Amino acid sequence: MRAVKTETDIRRDQIAEAAMELIGAGGLSSLSIAGIGERVGIVPSAVYRHYKGKDAVLDAVLQLLRARMLAHVEAVRGETPGALLRLRLLLVRHMTMLVEHPAFSHVVFAHFSHAGHAARWSGLHDTMCAYLKEIARIVEEGQHEGAIRSDIPSRTAAVMFIGLVLPAAMLHRLSGGDFDASAHVDAAWPVFLRGLAADGDRRRRRSG
Amino acid sequence: MRAVKTETDIRRDQIAEAAMELIGAGGLSSLSIAGIGERVGIVPSAVYRHYKGKDAVLDAVLQLLRARMLAHVEAVRGETPGALLRLRLLLVRHMTMLVEHPAFSHVVFAHFSHAGHAARWSGLHDTMCAYLKEIARIVEEGQHEGAIRSDIPSRTAAVMFIGLVLPAAMLHRLSGGDFDASAHVDAAWPVFLRGLAADGDRRRRRSG
DNA sequence: GTACATTGTGAATTGTGAATCACAATTCTG
DNA sequence: CAGAATTGTGATTCACAATTCACAATGTAC
Numbered sequence: 001m002r003a004v005k006t007e008t009d010i011r012r013d014q015i016a017e018a019a020m021e022l023i024g025a026g027g028l029s030s031l032s033i034a035g036i037g038e039r040v041g042i043v044p045s046a047v048y049r050h051y052k053g054k055d056a057v058l059d060a061v062l063q064l065l066r067a068r069m070l071a072h073v074e075a076v077r078g079e080t081p082g083a084l085l086r087l088r089l090l091l092v093r094h095m096t097m098l099v100e101h102p103a104f105s106h107v108v109f110a111h112f113s114h115a116g117h118a119a120r121w122s123g124l125h126d127t128m129c130a131y132l133k134e135i136a137r138i139v140e141e142g143q144h145e146g147a148i149r150s151d152i153p154s155r156t157a158a159v160m161f162i163g164l165v166l167p168a169a170m171l172h173r174l175s176g177g178d179f180d181a182s183a184h185v186d187a188a189w190p191v192f193l194r195g196l197a198a199d200g201d202r203r204r205r206r207s208g
Numbered sequence: 209m210r211a212v213k214t215e216t217d218i219r220r221d222q223i224a225e226a227a228m229e230l231i232g233a234g235g236l237s238s239l240s241i242a243g244i245g246e247r248v249g250i251v252p253s254a255v256y257r258h259y260k261g262k263d264a265v266l267d268a269v270l271q272l273l274r275a276r277m278l279a280h281v282e283a284v285r286g287e288t289p290g291a292l293l294r295l296r297l298l299l300v301r302h303m304t305m306l307v308e309h310p311a312f313s314h315v316v317f318a319h320f321s322h323a324g325h326a327a328r329w330s331g332l333h334d335t336m337c338a339y340l341k342e343i344a345r346i347v348e349e350g351q352h353e354g355a356i357r358s359d360i361p362s363r364t365a366a367v368m369f370i371g372l373v374l375p376a377a378m379l380h381r382l383s384g385g386d387f388d389a390s391a392h393v394d395a396a397w398p399v400f401l402r403g404l405a406a407d408g409d410r411r412r413r414r415s416g
Numbered sequence: 417g418t419a420c421a422t423t424g425t426g427a428a429t430t431g432t433g434a435a436t437c438a439c440a441a442t443t444c445t446g
Numbered sequence: 447c448a449g450a451a452t453t454g455t456g457a458t459t460c461a462c463a464a465t466t467c468a469c470a471a472t473g474t475a476c
Contacts, residue, residue: 005442005453028321032433045436046454054434109317111382114237125382156395159379163371163396170374171367174319174333187364188371195403213423213472241464253465254424262464 003042011050014040016060023061024103028110031058059123065104066127072097073134083142084197088189090135091164095185098169105169132158142196149198157196164188211250219258222248224268231269232311236318239266267331273312274335280305281342291350292405296397298343299372303393306377313377340366350404357406365404372396 006014018039022031033054037044051057076090098105108128111121135158142148148157168181168188214222226247230239241262245252259265284298306313316336319329343366350356356365376389376396 002441003454007443008453011453027319033435034433042453043455044434045456048435049453106321108378110321111235114235114321121382125384128379128382152399153395156392156399159375159392160372160396160399162375164368166374166378167367167370170316171336174329174336176333184364184367187361188368191360191364191368191400191403193403195399195401210471211424216422219423240462242462250423251425252463253426253467256465257423 008050019057019061020103023106027106062123083138086138094165216258227265227269228311231314235314270331291346294346302373
């Protein structure tokens with residue numbers, strides 16, 4: 001059955017979305033033009049009407065992920081004041097994101113399998129840096145508030161923050177879902193907090 | 209030039225080693241039978257004399273990595289007494305390992321790109337669990353010593369420990385080597401230690 | 417040295433997936 | 447409606463890598 005003719009703007013979105021789902025379901029290696037076509041409801045070659053090639057589709061997926069990632073930070077800023085609470089909330093949202101968009105972890109880790117194409121992944125690097133920068137900014141705000149020790153480099157704290165979720169996401173997938181990533185994050189948070197929080201500042205005790 | 213006839217035991221080792229190097233250099237996607245043959249000095253088809261196929265080679269690599277990983281824990285046990293010092297030392301060794309054997313990170317993360325073959329990666333899961341278990345055991349020893357808070361699940365601490373290196377390794381690779389993973393680990397350690405160490409136990413101050 | 421097993425070789429086979437192309441259908445514009 | 451632009455289709459090409467196979471070389475046992 002012939003697919004209904006649809007304008008490129010819409011198709012591009014559909015294709016990027018389909019690509020993200022494919023990656024989320026089966027990893028980067030299962031991203032194929034044929035698979036995209038099937039999901040969108042067009043024939044493989046029709047994909048080339050809307051994207052130059054597979055790489056272009058991947059770039060679009062990266063853009064999608066970047067947008068959603070930074071949107072989370074933005075949202076957290078609006079929901080809560082206070083650096084420590086924001087970090088805690090971001091942690092939850094970060095986990096949720098990894099569950100809702102497994103494509104994210106796949107893409108993040110995929111450059112390990114497809115190393116050598118350094119240029120292709122520079123966009124991903126930019127995204128990660130932007131995210132780290134946002135987290136670091138929250139940390140710095142916390143340091144100004146006096147809630148977070150000032151002798152901790154904000155970037156170090158930001159990378160450690162990522163370190164709370166990254167291995168959890170990895171184990172979750174590696175175990176086929178057995179590892180409870182959320183439970184780990186909940187258990188790890190107070191430990192991280194104790195390392196982070198300023199000594200004299202005990203006003204925040206409700207942080208388990 | 210015809211390769212000298214070599215017995216299978218040796219060839220199997222050579223092939224596994226070559227495969228590990230290939231993965232380390234260019235990611236899992238650059239592991240090819242042809243590449244292995246070239247490194248070993250035999251023709252691609254000759255590889256099949258010693259391994260059933262590509263999957264079997266990959267399994268062998270996984271075994272190699274498992275052995276080296278657990279050897280590090282063993283070595284640390286022999287080098288230092290005291291849980292906290294052992295963890296600190298293991299951290300350094302862990303980083304060193306990731307630098308010396310980039311294949312390790314590649315393989316660990318590769319299952320994200322090649323998801324769906326759950327069975328293939330169960331061996332990797334076992335290895336990770338074994339490693340986590342060793343770390344958790346050190347943590348438990350530290351809790352018995354009174355150096356580490358007893359209200360922290362040892363497994364949580366172990367996963368957090370992994371979280372100190374994982375993102376660092378990722379950023380290192382993502383940035384093309386710009387990110388200084390060792391520096392991050394050095395900066396992150398005291399923060400982690402503060403979260404981990406028992407309150408009443410201040411005997412260990414030389415941990416920066 | 418002769419039979420036999422082992423290992424190496426090159427060619428051929430097969431499978432996969434990206435990309436191209438000529439052509440058909442559809443939509444838009446006048 | 448006529449013509450142009452856009453989008454969809456199927457066949458096809460291309461590159462690449464895994465695997466198989468018949469055969470050659472090498473080594474081993476008797």
